[in-house]
Amino acid sequence: MGKVTGFKEFSRRTHGYAPVEERITHCSEFLVRLTQAEVETQSARCMDCGIPFCHASCPLGNVIPDFNDEVYHHHWEDALRILLSTNNFPEYTGRICPAPCESGCVLGLIQPMVAIKSIELAIIEHAFEQGWMAPNPPTVRTGKRVAVIGSGPAGLAVADQLNKVGHQVTVYERSDRIGGLLMYGIPNFKLDKTIVQRRVDLMAAEGVIFRTKFHVGLDWPAQGLRQNYDALVVATGSTIPRDLPIPGRDVKGVYFAMDFLTQNTRRVLGDTFPEDDLIDAKGKHVLVIGGGDTGSDCVGTSIRQGAIQVTQIELLPRPPADRTEETAWPAHPGPKRFSTSSSQEEGCVREWSISTKAFLEDAEGRLTGVQCVRLAWDDPAKFKYHEIPGSEFVIQADLVFLAMGFLHTDPQGLLQQLGLEKDARGNLKASEADYQTSQVGVFAAGDARRGQSLVVWAISEGRECARAVDRYLRGGVPSRLESKDKSFCQFA
């Protein structure tokens, strides 16, 4: 334990954000990191609990009290070693993870919790700055070849782990850039794309092969890959969006959130589009349907593009500000507790318990608004509600983004060609015991298997899946990824 009385002496401080009026003028990250000395002070607040609930609350099992202790004692390289032993990409989670570890922090019962996420980010960024994150390719190759389909955090984590134990990994991505939702989905202002690319370059230098614009199952038959590789991992994400089939759905001006977010990131990266294809919020009244993170990203992006007004509506009732019995410590409350994202803080009208009835258009076929009605919730747990009579109203909108979640992975092509079974929700059927699909030698990980989730879960699934693949490739012999020997996880 760093400092026995640290939690009594120091207040919680986390990395901050640039002021709203400044950050909405650009699409770059606006995170203001703590200084090294400030991070060391924050790590002193850790109580090194006998049962560290932070550790259990992290899907990756990050060894949080140990790296907090090393940071406090100025042993940043040791802290990095501990962090990398469980998390392949702390530079992503340190920026955009909702931090279930902090929700579970024991100190949070009596005081503001330890600033774990800020400490994690500081460790990895310090490591890059110091040049400690140099390529460290494996010294021995096994001769086994693995194809990973999909380059989101799950696919990247599988690839990183299997490469580290010497298998030759090729990652196939249908898009033109690597990263999945880290690249196209999460906006640049939350996760700068140079940060995504920095890790991809590092992995490439360590021997992972990346193939972009390669749509397995459409451009290339999946069976061909199956024959050429010793194992296949399907990490294709949960990419089919939930639609809103109400009258007027075809009016121009109604888009899926991902079409807007992807195009905006491409524009930020310098890609150009014909005028007619542009989805631009400048000078528009924007309505975002869906109160979650994807909707929130549409809010921040619309504000940066110069929207006149942004409204975000949600079908569910407004969640309580405090924990309830259902979200009692150490649970991570997620959307069941009221919170305000940095994008919502930048200026948006938020409304709950609203259902949409129709998209409205003018005589020229242009979107003008959305007919809505207010709801009264009889039993939110059982999803029981009724419309309030006479509460119909119209929200003015010339641009609507549908951000109501994702259903499952894309069933076309790949899944059909490999004959992979799906579960009741349409996700890929593969158990947590061995991540193997209905076809021997074909594995699944990430949102494609568990459904729409979080980056930290995708990395966790990728690591667990890699362990299962390695065991399979070694003919059932325990994997090195299973042992306590983490020497292959070390940096150069």
Ligand SMILES: Cc1cc2nc3c(=O)[nH]c(=O)nc-3n(C[C@H](O)[C@H](O)[C@H](O)COP(=O)(O)OP(=O)(O)OC[C@H]3O[C@@H](n4cnc5c(N)ncnc54)[C@H](O)[C@@H]3O)c2cc1C
């Ligand atoms: C807008 C948005 C914002 C989010 N913000 C956050 C956040 O702030 N924090 C957080 O923790 N989580 C966030 N999430 C969730 C998080 O991004 C996902 O849970 C995570 O990226 C899932 O990782 P994955 O690797 O399973 O899939 P994905 O990241 O979806 O990657 C799947 C990849 O597979 C590719 N692919 C699909 N089919 C094929 C094929 N046949 N051939 C080749 N390639 C294929 C796709 O093009 C894609 O690149 C957000 C999600 C969205 C949509």
Ligand code: SF4
């Ligand atoms: S639960 Fe909080 S105080 Fe306890 S070890 Fe983890 S970070 Fe430290």
